[in-house]
Amino acid sequence: MTGQETSAERPTRNRRGRPSSTGLNQQVILDAALAIVEQDGPHSLTLRRLGTDLGVNHTAVLRHFSDKDEILRGLAEQLVNRALEGFEPAANWRATLTAMARRIRAACVAHPGVAVLVATRVSRREGEFRGAEAVVAALREAGFEDRDAARYYRALADTALAAGAYEAAFANLDPASLKGDREAWRREYLLASPAAYPNLAAVAPFLADIDEEEIFETTLGLILDAVELRSRRNG
Amino acid sequence: MTGQETSAERPTRNRRGRPSSTGLNQQVILDAALAIVEQDGPHSLTLRRLGTDLGVNHTAVLRHFSDKDEILRGLAEQLVNRALEGFEPAANWRATLTAMARRIRAACVAHPGVAVLVATRVSRREGEFRGAEAVVAALREAGFEDRDAARYYRALADTALAAGAYEAAFANLDPASLKGDREAWRREYLLASPAAYPNLAAVAPFLADIDEEEIFETTLGLILDAVELRSRRNG
DNA sequence: ACCTGAACACCGTTCAAGT
DNA sequence: ACCTGAACACCGTTCAAGT
Numbered sequence: 001m002t003g004q005e006t007s008a009e010r011p012t013r014n015r016r017g018r019p020s021s022t023g024l025n026q027q028v029i030l031d032a033a034l035a036i037v038e039q040d041g042p043h044s045l046t047l048r049r050l051g052t053d054l055g056v057n058h059t060a061v062l063r064h065f066s067d068k069d070e071i072l073r074g075l076a077e078q079l080v081n082r083a084l085e086g087f088e089p090a091a092n093w094r095a096t097l098t099a100m101a102r103r104i105r106a107a108c109v110a111h112p113g114v115a116v117l118v119a120t121r122v123s124r125r126e127g128e129f130r131g132a133e134a135v136v137a138a139l140r141e142a143g144f145e146d147r148d149a150a151r152y153y154r155a156l157a158d159t160a161l162a163a164g165a166y167e168a169a170f171a172n173l174d175p176a177s178l179k180g181d182r183e184a185w186r187r188e189y190l191l192a193s194p195a196a197y198p199n200l201a202a203v204a205p206f207l208a209d210i211d212e213e214e215i216f217e218t219t220l221g222l223i224l225d226a227v228e229l230r231s232r233r234n235g
Numbered sequence: 236m237t238g239q240e241t242s243a244e245r246p247t248r249n250r251r252g253r254p255s256s257t258g259l260n261q262q263v264i265l266d267a268a269l270a271i272v273e274q275d276g277p278h279s280l281t282l283r284r285l286g287t288d289l290g291v292n293h294t295a296v297l298r299h300f301s302d303k304d305e306i307l308r309g310l311a312e313q314l315v316n317r318a319l320e321g322f323e324p325a326a327n328w329r330a331t332l333t334a335m336a337r338r339i340r341a342a343c344v345a346h347p348g349v350a351v352l353v354a355t356r357v358s359r360r361e362g363e364f365r366g367a368e369a370v371v372a373a374l375r376e377a378g379f380e381d382r383d384a385a386r387y388y389r390a391l392a393d394t395a396l397a398a399g400a401y402e403a404a405f406a407n408l409d410p411a412s413l414k415g416d417r418e419a420w421r422r423e424y425l426l427a428s429p430a431a432y433p434n435l436a437a438v439a440p441f442l443a444d445i446d447e448e449e450i451f452e453t454t455l456g457l458i459l460d461a462v463e464l465r466s467r468r469n470g
Numbered sequence: 471a472c473c474t475g476a477a478c479a480c481c482g483t484t485c486a487a488g489t
Numbered sequence: 490a491c492c493t494g495a496a497c498a499c500c501g502t503t504c505a506a507g508t
Contacts, residue, residue, distance in 0.1 A: 021508090024472085136437075146438045150441035155453045163394075202371075202381050203375075206384075218386050225460075226456075226460040229460065230460075293482090295491080
């Protein structure tokens with residue numbers, strides 16, 4: 001409990017128990033990587049940039065991670081931990097599921113640079129187990145048998161992760177072309193030929209007003225409505 | 236109607252009406268790009284590889300596309316057209332929505348290399364308008380007012396695209412590490428401490444049996460169940 | 471045990487020069 | 490009008506050499 005009673009390898013010290021000459025270790029590198037992605041976007045995360053920011057040769061980080069991919073997996077773990085920080089099951093199962101889905105998406109939207117790099121490689125670590133346990137517990141509480149609980153867990157988790165990754169990918173397009181796309185999108189749908197696309201013309205004014213959060217909340221609400229409906233049929 | 240009555244620029248000929256010396260044009264380049272991605276994955280799509288396959292200098296393609304990004308946008312258009320090829324509205328609105336969502340996802344899964352490159356930059360062209368018109372028409376047929384039709388259209392389209400892009404991203408991980416991940420995933424969930432994660436332990440045997448298609452169909456079924464429920468409340 | 475520095479095999483893009 | 494070839498400013502990774 002003193003915090004330094006073991007000689008097991010710790011990221012902040014090398015195996016001799018002496019800080020390395022440069023102070024380099026996995027956590028320091030991940031912090032620097034995170035800062036780079038947050039400030040300048042995922043395309044700025046290069047080993048050379050990392051070396052510059054850390055004041056070391058760009059190959060020095062390869063003494064702490066076997067390759068760049070291992071750094072990305074490290075960032076993935078940080079993202080999961082951040083998403084689940086302080087999570088507690090809510091008063092009822094639907095609120096628990098809603099909260100979890102929102103946390104996953106929110107973490108991706110808050111750190112789009114990291115999310116787009118790692119959404120498909122969230123490796124199975126403790127943080128993820130904790131989240132999965134809470135979701136499955138809520139679904140079993142809702143009265144589903146184990147096979148359905150497994151299916152709905154994966155449907156919810158994948159939807160939240162896919163939505164988060166998708167939004168993150170948009171956020172990472174360079175701002176100029178993103179803004180151009182959005183404007184064009186607005187205009188083109190509003191100007192689409194009413195003769196060729198009568199239904200589109202009717203709803204076009206509303207399409208422009210819908211933001212990503214409303215889309216996510218709509219999808220989540222639909223899914224949970226149906227889950228609730230099916231749980232009542234069971235019970 | 237003869238197929239060559241205009242002097243407007245066509246991809247297969249240069250402005251003098253004479254084939255270019257190398258036979259290079261946008262369609263030839265896009266076909267080659269598609270072949271590269273299908274055969275060797277998205278990371279193999281480089282200008283140099285494109286030059287080699289086309290038998291020209293690697294900078295020659297920049298005479299037909301302003302940069303690599305424009306090539307990707309060209310591929311995006313091909314993907315949309317492929318997804319909607321021969322689409323016709325079905326007998327009832329729910330069948331139409333189901334078919335459209337499946338087509339979007341299937342196109343991503345069938346061409347994961349392209350999908351992962353372009354899922355976020357499906358630029359607003361004719362193919363997309365046709366698909367959107369069919370979806371909105373189905374939702375209005377279901378009795379929704381325009382604002383709700385717009386919301387549900389975006390919820391469905393984004394879910395299918397996000398799911399397709401997400402699955403495509405997995406398909407593009409190199410096969411070795413993907414297989415390793417899947418195995419680990421199976422094992423780790425089955426071995427997760429039943430004391431710490433009792434609910435997870437109960438459903439673990441089922442988790443391994445669920446494939447991506449079942450997850451997608453489950454999600455789609457849930458969403459459409461809820462849409463149907465809400466349409467009945469309206470009507 | 472850890473870091474450096476050079477080298478290697480790649481990228482996308484620009485631009486003067488050819489035809 | 491289109492293509493070539495050299496050049497530029499980048500990548501990630503390897504490896505012998507230092508300390």
